[in-house]
Amino acid sequence: MSIRICFRTACVLVMLVLMGCEDLNELKTLRIAVNPWPGYGYFAVVEEREYTSVLEIVETASLSDSVRAFNRGQVDMLGGTLAELAAINHSGKRTASAVLVLNRSVGADMIVASNEITSLEQLAGKRLALEKGSANVLVLAMALSKSGLQLDQIDLLPVPQGEMPVAMMTGHADAAITYPPTSVELESLVGFSRLFDTSQAPNAVIDLLIVADEVIDQHPKELASVMDTTNKSDNFALTCSVHQPHFKHAF
Numbered sequence: 001m002s003i004r005i006c007f008r009t010a011c012v013l014v015m016l017v018l019m020g021c022e023d024l025n026e027l028k029t030l031r032i033a034v035n036p037w038p039g040y041g042y043f044a045v046v047e048e049r050e051y052t053s054v055l056e057i058v059e060t061a062s063l064s065d066s067v068r069a070f071n072r073g074q075v076d077m078l079g080g081t082l083a084e085l086a087a088i089n090h091s092g093k094r095t096a097s098a099v100l101v102l103n104r105s106v107g108a109d110m111i112v113a114s115n116e117i118t119s120l121e122q123l124a125g126k127r128l129a130l131e132k133g134s135a136n137v138l139v140l141a142m143a144l145s146k147s148g149l150q151l152d153q154i155d156l157l158p159v160p161q162g163e164m165p166v167a168m169m170t171g172h173a174d175a176a177i178t179y180p181p182t183s184v185e186l187e188s189l190v191g192f193s194r195l196f197d198t199s200q201a202p203n204a205v206i207d208l209l210i211v212a213d214e215v216i217d218q219h220p221k222e223l224a225s226v227m228d229t230t231n232k233s234d235n236f237a238l239t240c241s242v243h244q245p246h247f248k249h250a251f
Contacts, residue, residue: 027222030215031056033066033078035161036181039103039207040079042230051229054222062161063134070094070212076219077211077226081135085210097216100209100227105179107199109139112168112186113175115193120147123195129159129173135205136177142201143177168192 034040060066066078071093130136167173
């Protein structure tokens with residue numbers, strides 16, 4: 001997978017040199033699906049500061065919604081992880097590749113559980129809410145590895161991210177695999193607390209720019225323009241972090 005990412009990235013970056021004075025008004029607008037995960041704040045900065053004219057953001061409620069939009073042909077790319085990339089290519093509806101590493105989760109992806117559950121081992125026999133086919137499965141894999149539990153020892157409950165607070169409050173789920181902004185809401189509820197997070201597995205969830213293979217092949221100039229803007233937005237975030245330290249950590 002890493003070789004494929006590097007190869008695709010190299011091909012696109014070559015186009016940065018070839019773009020020259022190309023009239024971007026004649027280029028295709030690329031649509032990207034992004035959910036509220038703070039790590040995709042790069043693209044909000046790109047759009048707000050008009051770093052490129054070829055990018056249109058399509059907001060989705062969750063990673064699963066981003067995948068659905070991609071598979072339906074509603075977007076050309078999305079922010080996601082290896083889990084979403086695998087789900088897309090497994091579906092057979094479209095093929096995609098990762099062309100850029102955006103960031104990694106170091107504590108933001110987590111398992112929130114009722115206070116009665118104080119260790120990962122105590123998830124045995126419990127109902128664990130997760131968003132199937134998303135980065136949640138990567139967190140689950142790390143939690144199983146850390147605890148020594150087997151997959152069949154936990155009752156997995158498919159729940160969209162936005163519905164997890166209700167599932168927890170009504171007792172439908174005992175724990176949930178979640179990420180911001182849903183995790184912020186869950187941790188604020190009385191009777192629930194963080195049980196596990198990716199600070200204990202910092203390489204488990206790595207965010208990627210996932211692009212349709214036909215876009216990589218047919219619109220390399222536009223894609224190169226989008227990729228170049230992530231460096232500009234990153235520099236902007238670093239500048240802002242001098243005065244607002246929390247800004248940088250949102251990415």
